[in-house]
Amino acid sequence: MPIENEIHEKLVTLLNEKKYSEFMREIDEYNPVDAAEFLTLLESERLPAVFRLLKKDTAADVFAELDVELQEEIIKAMTDRELSRIIEDLFVDDAVDMLEEMPANVVKRIMKNASPETRQMINKFLNYSEDSAGSVMTAEYIAVRANMTVSQSLEYIRRTGVDKETVYIVYVTNTRRVLEGTFELKELIFASPDTLIEEIMESDPVSVTTTDDREAVASLISKYDLLALPVVDKENRLVGIVTVDDALDVIEEETTEDIEKMAAILPNDKPYMRTGIFETWKKRIPWLLLLMISATFTSTIITFYESAISASGLIILTAFMPMLMDTGGNAGGQASVTVIRSLSLGDIQLGDFLKILWKEFRVSLLCSATMAIATFAKVMLIDRMYTYENGFMIALVVSLTLGCAIIVAKVVGSMLPILAKRIGLDPAVMASPFITTIVDALTLVIYFQLISRILNVY
Amino acid sequence: MPIENEIHEKLVTLLNEKKYSEFMREIDEYNPVDAAEFLTLLESERLPAVFRLLKKDTAADVFAELDVELQEEIIKAMTDRELSRIIEDLFVDDAVDMLEEMPANVVKRIMKNASPETRQMINKFLNYSEDSAGSVMTAEYIAVRANMTVSQSLEYIRRTGVDKETVYIVYVTNTRRVLEGTFELKELIFASPDTLIEEIMESDPVSVTTTDDREAVASLISKYDLLALPVVDKENRLVGIVTVDDALDVIEEETTEDIEKMAAILPNDKPYMRTGIFETWKKRIPWLLLLMISATFTSTIITFYESAISASGLIILTAFMPMLMDTGGNAGGQASVTVIRSLSLGDIQLGDFLKILWKEFRVSLLCSATMAIATFAKVMLIDRMYTYENGFMIALVVSLTLGCAIIVAKVVGSMLPILAKRIGLDPAVMASPFITTIVDALTLVIYFQLISRILNVY
Numbered sequence: 001m002p003i004e005n006e007i008h009e010k011l012v013t014l015l016n017e018k019k020y021s022e023f024m025r026e027i028d029e030y031n032p033v034d035a036a037e038f039l040t041l042l043e044s045e046r047l048p049a050v051f052r053l054l055k056k057d058t059a060a061d062v063f064a065e066l067d068v069e070l071q072e073e074i075i076k077a078m079t080d081r082e083l084s085r086i087i088e089d090l091f092v093d094d095a096v097d098m099l100e101e102m103p104a105n106v107v108k109r110i111m112k113n114a115s116p117e118t119r120q121m122i123n124k125f126l127n128y129s130e131d132s133a134g135s136v137m138t139a140e141y142i143a144v145r146a147n148m149t150v151s152q153s154l155e156y157i158r159r160t161g162v163d164k165e166t167v168y169i170v171y172v173t174n175t176r177r178v179l180e181g182t183f184e185l186k187e188l189i190f191a192s193p194d195t196l197i198e199e200i201m202e203s204d205p206v207s208v209t210t211t212d213d214r215e216a217v218a219s220l221i222s223k224y225d226l227l228a229l230p231v232v233d234k235e236n237r238l239v240g241i242v243t244v245d246d247a248l249d250v251i252e253e254e255t256t257e258d259i260e261k262m263a264a265i266l267p268n269d270k271p272y273m274r275t276g277i278f279e280t281w282k283k284r285i286p287w288l289l290l291l292m293i294s295a296t297f298t299s300t301i302i303t304f305y306e307s308a309i310s311a312s313g314l315i316i317l318t319a320f321m322p323m324l325m326d327t328g329g330n331a332g333g334q335a336s337v338t339v340i341r342s343l344s345l346g347d348i349q350l351g352d353f354l355k356i357l358w359k360e361f362r363v364s365l366l367c368s369a370t371m372a373i374a375t376f377a378k379v380m381l382i383d384r385m386y387t388y389e390n391g392f393m394i395a396l397v398v399s400l401t402l403g404c405a406i407i408v409a410k411v412v413g414s415m416l417p418i419l420a421k422r423i424g425l426d427p428a429v430m431a432s433p434f435i436t437t438i439v440d441a442l443t444l445v446i447y448f449q450l451i452s453r454i455l456n457v458y
Numbered sequence: 459m460p461i462e463n464e465i466h467e468k469l470v471t472l473l474n475e476k477k478y479s480e481f482m483r484e485i486d487e488y489n490p491v492d493a494a495e496f497l498t499l500l501e502s503e504r505l506p507a508v509f510r511l512l513k514k515d516t517a518a519d520v521f522a523e524l525d526v527e528l529q530e531e532i533i534k535a536m537t538d539r540e541l542s543r544i545i546e547d548l549f550v551d552d553a554v555d556m557l558e559e560m561p562a563n564v565v566k567r568i569m570k571n572a573s574p575e576t577r578q579m580i581n582k583f584l585n586y587s588e589d590s591a592g593s594v595m596t597a598e599y600i601a602v603r604a605n606m607t608v609s610q611s612l613e614y615i616r617r618t619g620v621d622k623e624t625v626y627i628v629y630v631t632n633t634r635r636v637l638e639g640t641f642e643l644k645e646l647i648f649a650s651p652d653t654l655i656e657e658i659m660e661s662d663p664v665s666v667t668t669t670d671d672r673e674a675v676a677s678l679i680s681k682y683d684l685l686a687l688p689v690v691d692k693e694n695r696l697v698g699i700v701t702v703d704d705a706l707d708v709i710e711e712e713t714t715e716d717i718e719k720m721a722a723i724l725p726n727d728k729p730y731m732r733t734g735i736f737e738t739w740k741k742r743i744p745w746l747l748l749l750m751i752s753a754t755f756t757s758t759i760i761t762f763y764e765s766a767i768s769a770s771g772l773i774i775l776t777a778f779m780p781m782l783m784d785t786g787g788n789a790g791g792q793a794s795v796t797v798i799r800s801l802s803l804g805d806i807q808l809g810d811f812l813k814i815l816w817k818e819f820r821v822s823l824l825c826s827a828t829m830a831i832a833t834f835a836k837v838m839l840i841d842r843m844y845t846y847e848n849g850f851m852i853a854l855v856v857s858l859t860l861g862c863a864i865i866v867a868k869v870v871g872s873m874l875p876i877l878a879k880r881i882g883l884d885p886a887v888m889a890s891p892f893i894t895t896i897v898d899a900l901t902l903v904i905y906f907q908l909i910s911r912i913l914n915v916y
Contacts, residue, residue: 033681168644189619244706262717288792288825319757322780326894432890
C-alpha cells in the first residue's frame with residue numbers, strides 16, 4: 001500500500017531521531033515505487049545520506065524509480081565503489097534511460113565505474129534510436145536450449161533467474177543465439193519433468209527487430225495480451241525483450257505526445273511540473289506563431305470583401321462570423337480527431353480512405369442539416385433577426401453557410417490526417433488548430449459568396 | 459506471427475476443398491487473436507460452420523476475441539449443448555462483456571444454458587457498474603492458504619491452475635476468503651520446498667474494492683508495474699483480480715474517451731468503422747449545437763459595437779477578428795489540454811492549482827510578449843498596415859489585444875479543467891472547443907475596449 005502521511009511522518013521522525021536501523025527495517029516494508037516517492041519529498045541535502053540507509057539489494061530498484069535530477073545528486077555524493085555497485089545492479093534499460101539525461105561529466109564517471117561487460121552493453125543500447133524497440137528493451141531475459149528437459153530448465157531458471165526482469169516467459173535459442181521458440185513458465189509447472197522443451201515451446205513466436213518502432217511493439221503486446229515480446233537483430237538472434245510494463249509506459253508516452261500534437265504543442269517528454277517555463281514556452285510558441293501567420297488568409301479574405309459589406313450597410317453580417325468559423329472548426333476537429341485516434345489504435349488503415357470519406361460525407365450531411373435548421377431558428381428567434389428588414393434572407397444566408405461549412409469541415413478534417421500519414425507526416429499534427437485555420441478561410445469564402453448571390457450585395 | 463495473406467488464402471482453399479482435418483491442424487497453429495481475425499473475414503453464412511471446426515479447448519479463446527455481432531451469429535447457429543460448453547469455457551469477464559451487448563432473447567438463452575454456478579457468477583458481475591473495478595475483474599485466480607508449504611502450493615497450482623487467467627500471481631486467503639497476502643509464482647521456484655507460504659508472501663498487498671474506478675485500478679497497475687491486482691469486497695474478501703492486459707485495454711478506452719471529450723464528441727465505445735452514421739451523428743451533434751448557441755455571446759458583443767465600427771470607417775479592424783480569436787483559442791487550448799492530460803496521468807493534483815496558475819501566468823507572459831511583437835511586425839509588414847493612415851495605431855491595438863488575449867486564454871484554459879474536476883465534472887469537457895467560446899468573447903471585449911481607448915473611435 002502507498003505510504004500514508006502518518007507513516008511518512010513516522011519515517012521522518014525516525015531519521016530525525018537517528019534511529020537508523022529501525023528506519024531501515026520500516027522503509028524496507030514498502031514497494032520501491034513508494035520508497036522512491038518518500039525520498040523525493042526529502043530535502044535534497046539529506047537525500048544521499050538517507051539513500052545510503054537502503055538495503056543493498058533494493059537500492060538499485062529504488063534508484064531506478066527516482067527522477068533524473070535526484071539520481072544525479074545521489075551519484076555526486078557517492079564513492080566510486082558505491083556507484084559501481086548501483087550500476088551493476090540496475091537493469092541495462094534503466095541505466096541507459098538515466099545516462100541519456102545526465103550531464104557529460106557524470107556520464108563519464110558512471111562509465112568509468114561500470115564493468116567492461118556492462119559498459120559494452122550500455123554502449124550498444126545507447127546506439128538504438130530513441131523511438132525504436134531497441135531503446136525500450138531489456139537485456140535481462142532467460143534463454144534455454146530446445147533439447148533441455150523441463151526439470152533441467154527449471155533448475156537453470158532457479159540458478160540464473162533471480163536478477164532477470166521476468167522469468168514467466170522463457171526463450172529458446174540455439175548456440176548461435178538465434179531465437180527458436182518461446183514458452184511460458186507455467187508450462188514447466190504443468191508438464192512432466194522429462195518432457196523436452198522443444199515439445200512444449202511455441203516455435204514461431206511473435207517477435208520484433210531492434211529497429212522496429214516502439215509504438216508498434218507496444219501495440220503487438222497489447223493486441224496479443226503478451227507479458228513480454230522478444231527483440232531480435234537482423235540475423236534473428238535474440239538481443240532483448242520488451243516487457244508489458246514497459247509497453248504500458250510507451251503507450252502512455254506516445255498518447256501524451258499525440259494529444260500534445262493535436263493541441264498544437266510540440267511533444268515534451270517531461271511531466272508538467274518538472275518542465276520549466278522557458279521550456280514550456282518553447283514547446284508552445286512555434287505553432288502559435290505559425291497559426292497566427294497562416295490566419296493572414298482570413299484577414300485577406302475579409303479585407304477583400306470589406307468595402308462591399310460596409311457599403312451594403314449590412315455590417316450585422318460580421319456579427320455571425322465568429323459563430324460560423326467556430327462551428328466549422330469544431331465540426332472539422334471532431335472528424336480529424338476521430339480519424340487520428342482510430343489510425344493510432346489501428347482501427348482504420350490508410351487503404352480505408354474511400355470508406356472513411358463516404359462515411360464522413362454522410363455524417364456531415366446529417367450534422368449539416370440539423371445545424372442549419374437549428375441555426376436558422378436561433379438567428380430568427382434568439383438574435384431577433386425578424387425585427388430586421390432583410391432578416392429572413394440574412395438568417396437564410398447564415399444557416400446555409402453553416403451547413404456548407406460543416407460538410408467542407410468534416411470532409412477536410414477526416415482526409416487531412418490520412419493524407420499526412422500517406423506522405424509520411426504524423427497525422428496528429430493535422431488536428432483542430434490546423435483544421436481551424438483552413439476551415440475558417442473556406443467558411444468565409446462561402447459566406448461572402450452566398451451574401452453576394454442571395455442578398456445581392458456587391 | 460499474424461496470419462499473412464497467402465496463409466489466409468491457403469486456409470480458405472482448404473475450406474473450399476473440404477479438407478477439414480488439415481484446416482483444423484493449420485488454424486490451431488495460430489494465436490486465438492489471429493484465428494478470430496481470420497473468422498472475421500469470412501462470409502457470415504459460413505462462419506458458424508467454420509467455428510465448429512475449431513478445437514474444443516481453443517474455441518472459447520477465439521470466441522472471446524470476436525466482435526459481438528459475430529458472436530451473436532454463432533450463438534444463433536449453436537445447439538444448446540454447444541452453447542453451454544462455450545459459456546462454461548469463457549472467462550466470466552468475457553462472458554459478461556458479451557452479455558452486456560446481446561439482445562434480450564439471446565441473453566435469456568445463454569443464461570438458460572449456463573450452469574447454476576456460472577449463472578450466479580455472471581449475475582453478480584452484471585451488477586457491477588460499468589466503470590468499476592468489478593466490471594473489469596476476472597474471477598479465475600489462484601488462492602492458497604498461508605500455512606501451506608511451497609511444495610503443497612505448487613501441487614495445488616498444478617492441479618487447479620490450467621484454466622486460471624494467470625498463475626504468476628498467487629493470492630493468500632483465510633477460510634473466510636479474506637485476502638491475507640500475495641506472492642509471485644517465481645518465489646515458489648526460488649524457495650525451498652518446505653518453506654511456509656506465510657514466510658514468502660507480501661502481507662500488505664496493494665488492493666482495490668469492486669466499486670473503485672477502473673481507471674484508478676489501471677493507474678495502480680501501471681504505477682507499480684504489476685501483473686495483476688486483487689479486488690476485494692467491503693469485508694476485504696477476495697472476489698477477483700484485474701490483470702495487466704485488461705488494465706491496458708482500460709487505459710486505451712479511457713484515453714480515447716478523454717480525447718473524444720476534448721474534441722467535443724460524446725464518448726463512444728465502438729471502433730470507428732463499426733459505428734453507424736446515425737450513431738456518429740448523435741455523438742457529435744449535441745456539442746456542436748451547444749457551442750453554436752453559446753456563440754450568441756460573440757454575436758451580441760459584435761452587434762453592440764458594430765455601429766461604432768461602421769461609423770469610424772475602420773472596418774479594416776474586422777479583418778483581424780478571426781486571427782485574434784483563433785490565436786486566443788489555440789493558446790487557451792494548449793494550456794487546458796496540458797492540464798487535462800497531466801491530471802489524468804496523475805502528474806498534477808487538484809491541490810497544485812496555485813502552482814499551476816503561477817506557472818501558466820508566467821508562460822503566458824512569455825507567449826504574450828513574443829506573439830505581440832511578432833503580430834505587430836506581421837500586421838505592419840505583411841498586412842502592409844503602414845500604407846494606412848492610422849496604420850501604426852491599428853497594429854498597436856491588434857498586437858496589444860493579442861497579448862492580453864493570450865494571458866487571459868492561458869489562465870482560463872488552465873484553471874477551468876481544475877475547477878471542473880473540483881466540482882465533480884470530467885476535466886476533459888473543458889478542452890479547446892469550450893475554451894474557444896469563452897476566449898472568443900473575452901478577446902472581442904478586450905479588442906473593442908482597446909479600439910475605443912487607443913483609437914478614440916466611439
